[in-house]
Amino acid sequence: MEHRARRGQDATPEKGGSRRTVPVAVRGWRFVRQHEPGRYAAYRRRARSYPRCPFQEGAHTRRRSITPRVPNGGHRSFEGGRLPRPPRSVLSVDPGPWVSDLAESPWRRVWTLNVDDVFEAAYRKTAMANSRQLEVLDWQSPYAESGRMQVVHLHGHVHDEIPRPVIFSLAQYVSSAENKSVWFSMLKDIVAAEPLVIVGARMLDDPDMEALLVDNRPVNTAPSVVVDPYIPVDREWQLRQWGFDVLKMTGQDFTLWWRGAVDVASITAAGAISGIAVPQFHALDTSVVAPPRRGHDLYSGDHPEWHDVVHGKHALFGWVRSEIEAVEAWADQPMPDARLRTIYAPRLSGTTTGLLALAREAVRKGIRVFLFDRSSRWHAGNLCDLARVGPTVFIIEGAADFGDDIDRTLIEAAREELPIYVVASDVRDNSVRFEGRLGGAYGQSVSGFYGGSLKSSDSSALLRKLADAGRLGALANVGDEARRTAISGLNVFSAMMLITRGERFETRLRHELLAADEWVARAALVLGLAAEAGRPVGIAELARAVGVTAADIASSAATDEARALLEVADSTVYARQREAAAKVAIASKGKPWARQVVEDAILRLAPQASQQGLRMRNRIPMLVGHLMTFKRLAPRLGGPADLEQFYENLRPSFGQWSARYWEQAALCARARRDWTVAESYAGEAVRILDDAYTRTTAGSVSMAYAADLAGLGLSWVELFEQGEKHYRAAFAHDRRDFVSALSFLRWCARLAESAIRGAGVFEGGAVRAAWDEVYVRVRVEASRAGEAEQTLSELERISARWNGVAGR
Secondary structure (H helix, E strand, O other): OOOOOOOOEEEEEOHHHOEEEEEOOOOOHHHHHHHOHHHHHHHHHHHHHOOOOOOOOOOOOOOOOOOOOOOOOOOOOOOOOOOOOOOOOOOOOOOOHHHHHHHOOOOOEEEEOOOOOHHHHHHHOOHHHHOOOEEEEEOOOOOOOOOOEEEEEOOOOOOOOOOOOOOOOHHHHHHHHHHOOHHHHHHHHHHHHOOOEEEOOOOOOOHHHHHHHHHOOOOOOOOOEEEOOOOOHHHHHHHHHOOOEEEOOOHHHHHHHHHHHOOHHHHOOOOOOHHHHOOOEEEOOOOOOOOOOOOOOHHHOOOOOHHHHHOOOOOOOHHHHHHHHHHHHHHOOOOOOOEEEEEEOOOOOOHHHHHHHHHHHHHHOOOEEEEEOOOOOOOHHHHHHHHHHOOEEEEEEOHHHHHHHHHHHHHHHHHHOOOEEEEEEEOHHHHHHHHOOOOOOOEEEEOOOOOOOOOHHHHHHHHHHHHHOOOOHHHHHOOHHHHHHHOOOOOHHHHHHHHHHOOOHHHHHHHHHHHOOHHHHHHHHHHHHHHHOOOOEEHHHHHHHHOOOHHHHHHHOOOHHHHOOEEEEOOEEEEOOOHHHHHHHHHHHOHHHHHHHHHHHHHHHHHHOOHHHHHOOOHHHHHHHHHOOHHHHHHHHOOHHHHHHHHHHHHHHHOOOOHHHHHHHHHHHHHOOOHHHHHHHHHHHHHHOOOHHHHHHHHHHHHHHHHHHHHOOOOOHHHHHHHHHHHHHHHHHOOOOHHHHHHHHHHHHHHHHHHHHHHOOOOOHHHHHHHHHHHHHHHHHHHHHOOOHHHHHHHHHHHHHHHHHHOO
16 A cells, blocks of 8 residues: 655655655664663563564664555555554554544454554544444454454554564465464455455565465455555456456545545444444345346245345235334334334244335335344444434344343333334244343333244235236146145245246255255255254355355356355355255255265364354354254254264364364263263363353253163162252353253153153152242243243243143
8 A cells, every 4th residue: 555655754666666665864773772761672672572573773674565455444554663652552653644534434344464553543533433342353363253343463463562473474474374364264255255445455466465366256246446556557457357446546545535435424423323333234225225136036935135125026914014013103102112023933934025024114114224134243332322313123033142132232222212123033943042031121022923834815915926927837827716725834935936936846956956066065955054043154154164165156156057056145145945955955965975064064164163253143153053053963964873973073173162062962972872971071061161051951961861760760869969950050140041941841851751650650859849949930030021922831831741740
């Protein structure tokens, strides 16, 4: 990145027409040692902490032109020989005005080769810093999406007193590449999959950058831009061939142009900057809508997009009308309150399309609507700031994973009397987990929509919409009654597949899978398994999981063969047939093949699945956790004996840090009735992370062991006491954790059943006392929650089972 020479410096041209700024008349170190002993001592401390950094006594260092690589941001080169006195850190650089202007733009993340803190200094001066916390990382930091303003120093940094590895020489470049830093890998994925701006880097002169661009050509529909005022014509041509746009202007000129192009001044105005602070939420607008992608077809099963509902391609079902009326009634109040509206519905019930339709009508009524992308957790205060200008709706799918954040947001909104309406949806199996995370005093209600088979009125609405679009297929030649009969008992996805793709849908899908390239079949399996839990998968993650590049996926998805199975929506990929893709892939290729594909995918994604990322509910660790979940894998990929080696193969990558891994391995051993191994694995999970989840797993292992012995007529009391101890530790971590409490009650009922089967009688007085205590606590807590009806229903089912055996 080129910028104006400062006073006392000479801007001199270099070979090839580029320019490099060189400091002149810099005072020698002897002068500094004699006249500025404090400054000299600071340099000496820095030299000892960073022995490879080019600070030398007796000579000044030529200004290093370590060209900064800044996707999604930008800042200046590092000055190795002339540093100001550090006011608050080891190294502090005073940014120029244009760098501050650049820092004020709403970047999602900034990458740099600099080791100084010029961007951080510039950012702290902007209004952005008031709403989005700065997070400084280096190339060895664990990977996690935090929602903060992340600045990643790929060559290390010298911001503080703690020595950190920095990269200057070619040997260090090679060494860092061999170390396979997760941040270098992430940058490769981002270059290929997401739009970015690169300012100041001499693209093909830098060994990192050249390899990065050659191997990872951009596939996103939004442009990726390279800013370089002195790039030679041949290299400009090469970059354009690779898919990059090139702007021949200085960093300062680019900043002025960019601020006008994206209207930074209005974005950072009061009331609007908060939207930048929560990049996980995207504002929906009916006036500016991206056009549909080539080949996108909602009626053939493609994932619903905003433009589909804005252009009226959806059928408006009865439950959607009810939800629209509920939102409008809330917004029409003199003072709308903080409110949670929960929707529990099975997959493939049209929930996503219905929520987008709800958003369209809300936007048309002047209500602000934001859609959650499930990339990470958020700060409750920043989300509340969005509602300070008027009624605001937040749509959150997969809500159970983010229930604690939803609760905190609504508690704060209720305290400040902010008009926030959260529409939270998930499958009914996650209802207890979600309700256990809600404890605030705010309005709550549950939708009457339960998904599943289409109602008669909804079937008619769907058939009318398909008729208007000329997409009735074989049903075009039959009467209305015959059409309704054909799709009777089907959910909306199955009905559309039957109508638009024919009666032999699975047979056709099987042929398509067998005819596809091997990586396409692997992708269909991974995406199908992810779809079972509604886990979004980015194009970069999928490419890594199946061993191809993002460019391979983007180019192949344009072919008829791959497009029949995969849909690429900018940076996200979907299986067109959702979970049916996994079912047919396993049936076609076999369970051993499927186990190997899943194992390979998990191991390839392992470097990006950190504990920090899991804590932030990032997409990759959540996907990896889903792919290794025993209760989901066992019915599909083989029994406990088949999966034993599967978990053993994952141990080198996850055994040192992942409690989740040990939990699943313990559950697999429990299913094999290998009790010693199961207890050992569950204990390892608790050792790594002692929380409600690991304690519940350990408790379930002990209780299962006790039930096994009770069924044989052997002593089980000691194991019960051990299990109860684990469960009570789980309760102590989170008193409102209904999942742990209900698990304990279920195992008590199973233990009683086993004891009767083995000894003919159940004498467990301690079990009865513990049951009564936990049952009453859950009953009181769930009733206090107001709308925890799913928890109460499940509690009564378990109670009926307990009363059926404990009363004997």
